[in-house]
Amino acid sequence: MVNTSDSTYVETSEDVHVDSVHAGGTPIVYGLYDDEVELIEAVRKAKADHLDIYDVYTPFPVHGLDPVMGIAESRLHIGGFVYGALGTLTAFGFMSWVFTRDWPIIFGGKPYFSVPAFIPITFELTVLFSAIGMVLSFYLICGLGPGAAEINIDDRISDDKFCLAFATKGIGQADRDQFADFFRSTGASETSAKVI
Amino acid sequence: MSAPTSSLREPLVLGHKTYHDITEDICSPTESTPNAAWVAAFILSVTLLGLYAFCLVVTVWFGIGTWDLNRTVGWGWDITNFVWWVGIGHAGTLISAILLLFRQKWRTGVNRAAEAMTIFAVVCAGQFPLIHMGRQWLAFFIFPYPNTRGPLWVNFNSPLLWDVFAISTYLTVSLLFWYLGLVPDFATVRDRSKGLRRKIYNILCFGWTGAAKHWSRWESMALVLAGLSTPLVLSVHTIVSFDFATSVIPGWHTTIFPPYFVAGAIFSGFAMVLTLMLIARKVLNLEQYITITHIESMNKVILLTGSIVGVAYLTELFVAWYSGYVYEQFAFFNRALGPYYWSYFGMMACNVISPQLFWKKSWRRNITLTFFMSIFINIGMWFERFVIIATTLARDYLPSSWSYYIPTWVEIGIFVGTIGLFFTLFLVFTRVAPVIAIAEIKHILKSSGDQYSDHPDYQDGPVKSDKVLQNQPS
Numbered sequence: 001m002v003n004t005s006d007s008t009y010v011e012t013s014e015d016v017h018v019d020s021v022h023a024g025g026t027p028i029v030y031g032l033y034d035d036e037v038e039l040i041e042a043v044r045k046a047k048a049d050h051l052d053i054y055d056v057y058t059p060f061p062v063h064g065l066d067p068v069m070g071i072a073e074s075r076l077h078i079g080g081f082v083y084g085a086l087g088t089l090t091a092f093g094f095m096s097w098v099f100t101r102d103w104p105i106i107f108g109g110k111p112y113f114s115v116p117a118f119i120p121i122t123f124e125l126t127v128l129f130s131a132i133g134m135v136l137s138f139y140l141i142c143g144l145g146p147g148a149a150e151i152n153i154d155d156r157i158s159d160d161k162f163c164l165a166f167a168t169k170g171i172g173q174a175d176r177d178q179f180a181d182f183f184r185s186t187g188a189s190e191t192s193a194k195v196i
Numbered sequence: 197m198s199a200p201t202s203s204l205r206e207p208l209v210l211g212h213k214t215y216h217d218i219t220e221d222i223c224s225p226t227e228s229t230p231n232a233a234w235v236a237a238f239i240l241s242v243t244l245l246g247l248y249a250f251c252l253v254v255t256v257w258f259g260i261g262t263w264d265l266n267r268t269v270g271w272g273w274d275i276t277n278f279v280w281w282v283g284i285g286h287a288g289t290l291i292s293a294i295l296l297l298f299r300q301k302w303r304t305g306v307n308r309a310a311e312a313m314t315i316f317a318v319v320c321a322g323q324f325p326l327i328h329m330g331r332q333w334l335a336f337f338i339f340p341y342p343n344t345r346g347p348l349w350v351n352f353n354s355p356l357l358w359d360v361f362a363i364s365t366y367l368t369v370s371l372l373f374w375y376l377g378l379v380p381d382f383a384t385v386r387d388r389s390k391g392l393r394r395k396i397y398n399i400l401c402f403g404w405t406g407a408a409k410h411w412s413r414w415e416s417m418a419l420v421l422a423g424l425s426t427p428l429v430l431s432v433h434t435i436v437s438f439d440f441a442t443s444v445i446p447g448w449h450t451t452i453f454p455p456y457f458v459a460g461a462i463f464s465g466f467a468m469v470l471t472l473m474l475i476a477r478k479v480l481n482l483e484q485y486i487t488i489t490h491i492e493s494m495n496k497v498i499l500l501t502g503s504i505v506g507v508a509y510l511t512e513l514f515v516a517w518y519s520g521y522v523y524e525q526f527a528f529f530n531r532a533l534g535p536y537y538w539s540y541f542g543m544m545a546c547n548v549i550s551p552q553l554f555w556k557k558s559w560r561r562n563i564t565l566t567f568f569m570s571i572f573i574n575i576g577m578w579f580e581r582f583v584i585i586a587t588t589l590a591r592d593y594l595p596s597s598w599s600y601y602i603p604t605w606v607e608i609g610i611f612v613g614t615i616g617l618f619f620t621l622f623l624v625f626t627r628v629a630p631v632i633a634i635a636e637i638k639h640i641l642k643s644s645g646d647q648y649s650d651h652p653d654y655q656d657g658p659v660k661s662d663k664v665l666q667n668q669p670s
Contacts (some may be wrong), residue, residue: 055407055408055409056407056408057405057406057407057408058406058408058411059215059219059380059384059406059635059638060380060411060634060635060636060638060639061411061412061414061415061635061639062408062411065408066408066412069408071408071409071412073412073416074412074413074416074417076413076416076417076420077416077420080420080424084424094340095352098340098349098352099352099353102347102349103346103347103348103349105351107351107353110353114353117352117353118352120355120358120361120362120431120435120438121352121357121358121361123427123431124358124361124362124365124428124431125361125365127365127369127424127425127427127428128364128365128368128369130424131368131369131372131373131421131424132368132372134417134420134421135372135376135417135421138376138413138414138417139402141413142407142409142410142413143403144379144402144403144404144410145402145403146399146400146402147399147403148398148402148403149403150386150398150403151403151405152387155387155388156387157387157406158219158380158383158384158386158387158404158406159215159216159219159384159387159388160214160215160216160219163406
């Protein structure tokens with residue numbers, strides 16, 4: 001077993017010490033897997049054993065992980081529809097108001113309220129509002145953004161390691177042993193503990 | 197995990213790569229000192245960018261009288277270049293959005309660079325309408341904002357204003373889509389670096405963690421953005437074509453323009469992607485990620501869109517004759533055989549005849565031929581826009597005002613200068629960001645890596661037994 005992290009899983013007394021120093025941080029134990037198939041199997045076993053998964057970190061989107069973890073499909077696309085509808089109404093409403101109420105001008109003898117001519121801009125603003133709204137919502141609900149604090153568990157999680165983490169706040173030695181057994185039996189190539 | 201893949205499908209990642217190999221290969225160009233070729237290319241690009249700045253100053257200082265536009269030909273190289281650059285931008289969105297919806301896995305090798313190309317091309321395109329205005333410092337008049345003149349609003353019925361909205365939306369959405377893909381890859385670069393560099397990349401990657409729920413939302417976002425970008429990309433060049441098609445000028449006033457412009461845009465965009473990627477794969481050692489199969493796929497798109505464009509050219513001629521309308525007939529007779537005949541035949545040779553070479557499989561897979569073809573097509577597509585604009589305007593309704601338009605050195609300098617701007621941006625991009633989407637390549641590795649392939653040509657290696665799978669715990 002190779003440990004690259006600063007504290008090790010087995011040293012219980014150190015964990016307690018770390019907990020008290022980093023008040024507010026979440027102490028975790030985690031295992032690193034070399035392959036996504038092993039990770040999914042481990043997650044499935046953790047669910048079967050009723051272990052409370054803190055989070056799973058992967059270098060790329062692993063298909064098949066969401067149903068095992070019980071992650072529901074994102075509702076961001078509903079937000080996208082709402083933002084888009086807002087864009088449609090904004091564009092169409094504004095152009096209609098300008099050309100029928102605020103400053104009606106005749107262009108080439110065409111009616112003031114010339115719907116076909118409003119379609120291109122209405123469409124563009126629908127897409128624009130929807131895309132900006134959804135992307136901002138995404139970053140907001142994920143807590144991502146310029147200046148977001150770096151939560152670094154292991155540098156190789158964005159490379160080739162698949163991480164499964166359990167929170168260890170206020171748990172006893174028996175539970176810690178259970179996690180150690182769990183990682184050993186599911187084939188984690190490394191295990192370690194950390195406060196994030 | 198890997199989905200069953202047809203043995204007809206050739207692998208898209210060669211060299212029996214592991215996940216770690218992929219990270220190493222794609223991140224290393226951002227971590228090493230640039231080589232001599234990059235430095236030479238960068239110096240050349242920045243020199244051209246300097247020429248661009250100089251010609252821009254001349255234009256703004258003396259006015260657009262420094263161009264050879266006249267009372268008859270009011271649009272010259274400026275709008276030609278604008279349409280040319282916007283068209284080039286379209287391939288990036290096609291690859292990232294439309295091919296995502298069609299589940300084309302080969303897009304992962306080229307989507308990042310193609311999207312970057314889109315953004316840089318739109319940046320170049322956006323300059324031309326602005327400098328064409330003459331009084332550039334009043335450019336903000338094109339936006340509808342409450343003003344002290346009434347308020348007097350912009351003309352929402354004008355295709356030129358539709359263009360403002362289309363291009364701005366296109367640039368914004370392309371940027372958002374591109375950056376969404378870059379976020380996890382910037383995190384990969386961050387995790388390989390230390391000190392200040394790490395801090396900078398942590399800001400760039402927005403503190404990305406790789407949590408399962410984030411990935412789930414990320415994929416969901418990418419799909420919806422692709423769904424939004426697909427009609428967007430088709431709308432943008434449609435609206436550009438409306439600049440011409442809604443006018444009453446014979447030769448412009450044709451309903452075939454929207455599909456014809458969109459096909460031409462994708463055609464020229466793929467040619468530019470090929471020009472860039474053929475150089476990039478060589479210089480950055482990415483031949484195992486941008487394979488001959490990728491090149492062949494892009495050449496097939498070029499063959500298809502080139503043929504659509506060819507049919508459109510012929511349809512235009514036929515419809516002009518069939519209309520029985522003498523002005524329309526003259527416009528097209530003049531286009532092919534008038535004073536600008538050389539540009540028409542240049543266009544026909546580059547856009548219609550040359551792509552037909554790609555019916556032959558071995559030629560589609562020939563890198564040298566593909567490179568020269570990509571250059572030809574870009575020249576041909578520039579000619580197309582020049583033909584549409586200049587030939588039509590130079591011979592207007594009144595023979596006494598007919599004229600001939602030749603660009604001045606300032607106009608040529610601005611055009612060549614935007615090529616410098618484009619390449620400067622692209623070269624900087626290859627140094628700071630992974631030019632291939634790392635996470636997406638890892639995602640397709642187990643269905644498209646050569647060690648997992650059932651394709652008969654790739655059965656020589658340790659099939660289905662790469663290092664990752666051998667590391668099963670004992």
